[in-house]
Amino acid sequence: MNIIKSDYILTIDDEFRIIKNGAVAYEKKIIEISSSFQELKQKYPQAEITECEKDSVLMPGFVNAHIHLEFSKNRTTLEYGDFLPWLYSVIEKREELIDGCSSECYEETIEEMLEFGITSFGAISSYGFDMNSCAKAKQKVVFFNEVIGSNPAAIDGFFTDFKARVNSSEELKSETFFPAVAIHSAYSVHPVLVRHVLKIARENRYRVSTHFMESKAEREWLDRSQGEFKQFFKDFLKIEKASSDPISFLGLFESLEPIFVHAVYANEEELAIIEKQKAHIVHCPVSNRLLGSRPLNLENIKSKEIPFLIATDGLSSNFSTNMFKEMRAALMQQSCLDLHLLSRDLLIAATKNSANALGLNCGSIEEGKDADFAVFKLPNSVENEKNLPLQLILHSNRADSVYILGEKIF
Ligand SMILES: [Zn+2]
CATH class of the missing domain: 2.30.40.10 (Urease, subunit C, domain 1)
Structure with missing residues (x-):
């Protein structure tokens, strides 16, 4: 005692x-x-x-519900200011950043989060390279094996790779390491693949996370197959039309109480579904600002029964994993909300709401x-x-x- x-x-x-x-x-x-x-x-x-x-x-202790450790190497490499230029820079520099970050580099970031008072975190893992470092972490880790892939011809390959990573993470399961799944986004994962992955989530009662309505480009692509993503999909995948619309995408998450990351451009109809699903929204003010999104309408989110979390996102779209810096950014960005009430709400978002969303006690x-x-x-x-x-x-x-x-x- x-x-x-x-x-x-x-x-x-x-x-x-x-x-x-x-x-x-x-x-x-x-x-x-x-x-x-x-x-x-x-x-x-x-x-x-x-x-x-x-x-x-x-x-x-803080619960940082959304971080991409695999991009921890980034400091001054990536292009900020707008979503698409950033995404092109991620694709161009991916190898340099991913190869440049070995277990030592993940562990430094994990250790620094501990010094910032973060006792649990949700790691979004694209490749599984950070899996062993997360399993060894002193913190509690909800390890989100992420799936990405919009090319219908390659779904089997993406799914096989995803299942292998889930199985490896299952083997590492412990008192502080919990396998989970993430869908990259509505625009980057084919709905058939989303269904396969969410079936596994339902069978295993995994926590589920997905990026949703992060940028204006995503809004325009999913609504009308237009905007900045049009050229992107044409160039990279020879795809002319979005494979999913936002409402049917959200419908796939029914009964999973999922975590929607960003939701900056979500409309009222989508927010009503999110509320009905008892889902959570993750607010990442620094990431949104650096990638050219508008500020999240937190006043509107707070008027609904949608618990919001605050998280740092990865160092690919932030300069720090310090939750206080993130909360200070939100305090300055959300200037129409009462300063003291917002401070309380941010502390709740960074602790209790995030723990609930990750299923941690x-x-x-x-x-x-x-x-x-x-x-x-x-x-x-x-x-x-x-x-x-x-x-x-x-x-x-x-x-x-x-x-x-x-x-x-x-
Ligand atoms: Zn993210």
């Missing part, structure tokens, strides 16, 4: 309780939360005690949840608790310490 005491405990429970001078008793899971450190010590006299430094915030400090914590030290005290979420987002970077399943990782 262990007890950790902190000046502030940000529980992220349903009441968004912030406990001042509180303490948490835990083993692998959280046993008890108390506003009296003394009482808790008396109740568990054998417990090992940790007292966090003054002005520390103890909170659930963490993301809040509540009895019975896994003891996954991050501790951040504020520069000074915050007198009014109302200001704590905002000040935490503005002034934090690296965690002082991180705990996963009750074990201190650093």
Whole structure:
């Protein structure tokens, strides 16, 4: 048994309780939360005690639900500003970036995420090169084996390769490593292939993720087989027409409670389906800005029963995997939303909502949840608790310490 005491405990429970001078008793899971450190010590006299430094915030570790580790090598290589030029640069530099990133490079990114207080993440893996590094990670990893392929003649080959990766990830399954599946997008995966893959997801109860309506080009291609993707598909695949329309694509995900990434250009009809499916939307403000998307209409998403998550996306469309930087970007981008309420919502998005979407038993400090914590030290005290979420987002970077399943990782 262990007890950790902190000046502030940000529980992220349903009441968004912030406990001042509180303490948490835990083993692998959280046993008890108390506003009296003394009482808790008396109740568990054998417990090992940790007292966090003054002005520390103890909170659930972050859950970064969407990252592409295989592109971790990118810093200044890719072209930003618009989606298609970026995509062309990814295709042109793919080998250089992928070959340049070995297990050491994945592990550096994973280790740095730990330092940022990220105790779980959802890795979107295109090739499976990052599989062993993810299985070895100290964090919990939901490993999304991604499928891509729009050429109907090559579906069997894509599916065989996908199944082999899923089987390899099944062999590595553990207390902290969970196989899952990702469909790249509606425009890049043939509907027959989507059906095959989602059948496997249903049979194995895998979590499912897909990029959806990330760019204006995707909107125009899926709606009318027009726009910037027209030339792209003609040049690369000799395809003249989109193989899927957005509504039938969404329909394929029924009963899977999927994770839709971006949804920046999703319309009302599509959002109604997403809501009905009890699906989740991942907001990646930095990635959207760098790839020339408009800002997500978060006010509209919040008016519906659609839980939103915040994630960094990969280093192919971000300069950092730091969740605080991502939340600060959202704070600045979503300027029509109340600053304090948005700060609260972003912290919920980065912890509880993301854990729920990934099917993990963490993301809040509540009895019975896994003891996954991050501790951040504020520069000074915050007198009014109302200001704590905002000040935490503005002034934090690296965690002082991180705990996963009750074990201190650093
Ligand atoms: Zn992505």
